[in-house]
Amino acid sequence: MENVVEMSWRELNYIFIFIKYQKAGCKIWSYLRKYPISRNDINALKREGWRFSIEDISDYGLINEKQRQILLRRGLSGYQRDVTVFHEFSHIFYDYIAGSAFNKSEKEIIAEWTARRTRRNHKLLRHAIRSFGLEPSIYDASSYKAFSRNSFADLEYKFKVNMMGNMS
Numbered sequence: 453m454e455n456v457v458e459m460s461w462r463e464l465n466y467i468f469i470f471i472k473y474q475k476a477g478c479k480i481w482s483y484l485r486k487y488p489i490s491r492n493d494i495n496a497l498k499r500e501g502w503r504f505s506i507e508d509i510s511d512y513g514l515i516n517e518k519q520r521q522i523l524l525r526r527g528l529s530g531y532q533r534d535v536t537v538f539h540e541f542s543h544i545f546y547d548y549i550a551g552s553a554f555n556k557s558e559k560e561i562i563a564e565w566t567a568r569r570t571r572r573n574h575k576l577l578r579h580a581i582r583s584f585g586l587e588p589s590i591y592d593a594s595s596y597k598a599f600s601r602n603s604f605a606d607l608e609y610k611f612k613v614n615m616m617g618n619m620s
């Protein structure tokens with residue numbers, strides 16, 4: 453199967469719906485609806501000691517369950533970095549619910565589909581990025597809503613520092 457990260461939303465959603473139809477009886481679907489990734493879930497990960505680590509890996513993201521580490525590929529930025537953050541969260545929260553009824557490719561589709569939907573929530577995006585001390589990035593409407601005020605304050609701060617630097 454083509455790498456899920458390269459799929460358009462249309463393709464991804466089509467395959468997601470197909471899997472859902474094929475495995476309609478599985479509990480994962482109602483679970484995804486009832487328990488979307490929340491602030492509390494993100495806080496729980498922090499509490500449990502999960503952290504991110506930037507590494508030279510070929511995958512966009514990987515989970516090291518034992519070390520409670522989420523590995524992100526070095527150089528990943530903007531939209532792709534943020535989707536990867538939520539993609540790995542999805543694996544942590546939902547793979548065990550999906551269980552053995554789903555193969556690896558199907559779990560990838562579920563994780564990517566969930567990640568792209570969840571990332572659009574700007575409050576959750578902000579909470580995730582800030583909680584784990586990741587660099588905020590603005591590249592679309594959701595990320596703008598999440599970080600514009602923040603980055604404006606940064607700009608203002610840098611401007612003031614420059615001005616004062618010039619005056620002295």
Ligand SMILES: [Zn+2]
Binds near residue numbers: 539560
């Ligand atoms: Zn994955």
